[in-house]
Amino acid sequence: MQAHLLMGQQNNHQGNWSSGFAFILVSVGSAIGLGNLWKFPYITYENGGGEFVLIYLLAIVFIALPVMIAAIVLGKRTKLNIVGSYRKLSNNNRWWSGVGVMAILAATLILSFYSVISGWALKYFFEGMQGTLVLLTKESSGAYFQDFLSDGSAQILYHSIAMLVTGLIVAMGTKGIETAIKCMLPVLFAALIILMFASTHQYGSEQTFNFLFDFDQNQISINSAIEAVGHAFFTLSIGIGILVIYGSYLPDNVKILPSSIMVALADTAIAFIACFTMYPIIFGADMEVSNSSGILFTTLPVHLNELPFGRWLSPFLFILISFAAITSMISILEVIVSCVSEELNLPRKKTTVVMVLLVYFMGFLSALGNGANHFLTNLSFMDKADFIASNLFLPLGGISIACFVGFYLSNKEKAAVLQVSENSLTFKVWNVLIKYFAPIFIFTMMIYFF
Numbered sequence: 343m344q345a346h347l348l349m350g351q352q353n354n355h356q357g358n359w360s361s362g363f364a365f366i367l368v369s370v371g372s373a374i375g376l377g378n379l380w381k382f383p384y385i386t387y388e389n390g391g392g393e394f395v396l397i398y399l400l401a402i403v404f405i406a407l408p409v410m411i412a413a414i415v416l417g418k419r420t421k422l423n424i425v426g427s428y429r430k431l432s433n434n435n436r437w438w439s440g441v442g443v444m445a446i447l448a449a450t451l452i453l454s455f456y457s458v459i460s461g462w463a464l465k466y467f468f469e470g471m472q473g474t475l476v477l478l479t480k481e482s483s484g485a486y487f488q489d490f491l492s493d494g495s496a497q498i499l500y501h502s503i504a505m506l507v508t509g510l511i512v513a514m515g516t517k518g519i520e521t522a523i524k525c526m527l528p529v530l531f532a533a534l535i536i537l538m539f540a541s542t543h544q545y546g547s548e549q550t551f552n553f554l555f556d557f558d559q560n561q562i563s564i565n566s567a568i569e570a571v572g573h574a575f576f577t578l579s580i581g582i583g584i585l586v587i588y589g590s591y592l593p594d595n596v597k598i599l600p601s602s603i604m605v606a607l608a609d610t611a612i613a614f615i616a617c618f619t620m621y622p623i624i625f626g627a628d629m630e631v632s633n634s635s636g637i638l639f640t641t642l643p644v645h646l647n648e649l650p651f652g653r654w655l656s657p658f659l660f661i662l663i664s665f666a667a668i669t670s671m672i673s674i675l676e677v678i679v680s681c682v683s684e685e686l687n688l689p690r691k692k693t694t695v696v697m698v699l700l701v702y703f704m705g706f707l708s709a710l711g712n713g714a715n716h717f718l719t720n721l722s723f724m725d726k727a728d729f730i731a732s733n734l735f736l737p738l739g740g741i742s743i744a745c746f747v748g749f750y751l752s753n754k755e756k757a758a759v760l761q762v763s764e765n766s767l768t769f770k771v772w773n774v775l776i777k778y779f780a781p782i783f784i785f786t787m788m789i790y791f792f
C-alpha cells in the first residue's frame with residue numbers, strides 16, 4: 343500500500359523518449375510484427391480479400407485508432423503504467439486495478455508464444471545465411487519445418503535466444519529500447535522493400551491488387567468481420583497497456599493525434615506491402631495455402647529460391663520477420679516489466695530478469711507443443727493462447743481503456759492532453775467514438791462471437 347502511495351507521487355520513474363519521432367518509431371516497432379507479416383496476409387487470403395480488407399480498414403479508422411489514442415492519452419496524463427493509471431484515476435478502485443492486472447496477464451500470455459514463433463524466424467535466418475534453405479524443395483520443405491517443430495531442444499534454443507535478446511534490450515530502459523528500434527526498423531523496411539520488388543518484378547502485381555481492392559467480389563460472413571476487427575486490435579498492439587506505458591514516456595510537447603495517425607498508417611502500409619510481397623508468389627506459382635506458418639516457413643522459402651538472387655532472399659525474409667517480431671516482443675515485455683517494477687517498487691534490471699524467466703518457462707508450453715511432446719501437442723496451447731488473447735483479452739482490454747478514458751477523464755482534461763480544442767469537431771468525433779461507438783460495437787461483436 344505504501345509502495346502504491348509512493349509510486350502515485352513519483353512521476354515517470356522509468357524514463358522518457360528523446361522526441362516525438364522516437365515515440366513514433368517505438369510504437370511502429372511495437373505495431374509491426376508477426377501480425378502484419380504472418381497473420382494479415384493469411385487471414386485476408388482465407389477470407390477472400392476485398393470486403394475483408396474494407397472492413398479491416400474501417401475497423402482501424404473508427405475503432406482501433408480512436409482506442410489507441412485513448413490509451414496514449416491515459417499514459418500521458420498519469421505518467422504511469424496501466425495498473426497504476428487505472429488505480430490512480432479511479433481512486434484506488436479495486437475493480438479497475440484488476441482490469442489492469444488482466445492486461446498484464448494477457449501480455450505475459452502473448453509474449454510466451456510470440457517468442458517461440460520469433461525463434462522459428464531466427465532459426466530460418468541463421469539457416470538462410472548458411473545457405474541451407476537453398477536446398478529446400480516443394481516436397482521437402484514441409485517435412486523440414488515439421489522436423490524442426492518436433493525437435494524440443496531446437497525449439498527451446500531459439501525461444502531462449504529470442505527471450506534473451508528482448509530481455510537485454512528491455513533491461514536498458516527507454517534508451518536501450520529506442521536505440522534497438524532505431525537499428526532494427528531500417529533493416530526491416532529495407533528487407534521488405536527488396537522482397538516486394540523481387541516478387542512483383544517476377545510475377546507482377548495486378549492480381550494481388552484486384553484481390554485486395556475489389557470490394558464487392560465476395561459476400562463477407564459475420565465471423566470474418568469479427569476476425570477483421572480483432573486483428574485491427576492485434577496489429578496496433580491495443581488492449582494490453584503498451585500504448586499507455588509508451589504514452590507515459592512521451593515528452594510534453596509531443597502531439598498525440600498526428601503521431602498516432604502516423605503509427606496506424608505505417609502499420610497498415612506494412613501489412614499491404616507484406617501482401618504485395620507474398621501474394622504475387624502465391625498466385626504466380628499457383629500455390630495451395632494451407633495455413634499461416636505454412637506460407638512463411640514452407641512455401642515462401644522454396645519459391646524465393648527460384649527468383650533472381652534467390653540465395654539471398656530467404657535470409658532477407660527471415661531477418662525481416664525476426665526483427666519485426668523482436669521489436670514487438672520488446673514492447674510486450676516493457677509493459678510487464680514497467681508495471682511490476684513501478685507497482686512493487688523494484689529495480690528495473692531485477693524485475694526484467696524475473697519476468698523474462700517467468701515468460702520463458704511459460705513459453706515451453708508453446709515450444710514443446712508442436713510435436714516435441716505428446717501431451718503438450720494435444721493441448722495445442724499456442725493456438726488457444728493466440729485465440730483467447732486476440733478474441734477476448736485484447737478487445738476487452740480495448741473497451742476498458744476506451745470507457746475509462748471516455749468517462750473518468752473530463753472533456754477539458756482530455757482536450758488538454760491531446761492539445762486540441764474541446765469544441766473542435768475532431769475532438770467531439772473521437773470522444774463519441776471511444777465513449778459509445780467502440781465499446782458498444784466491440785461488446786455486441788463479442789456477445790455474438792462467444
Ligand code: PHE
Pocket residue numbers: 372373374375376377378452576577578579580582584670673674
Ligand atoms: N502488434 C503486433 C503484431 O502485429 C503484435 C502485438 C499484439 C504486440 C499485442 C503487442 C501486443 O504482430
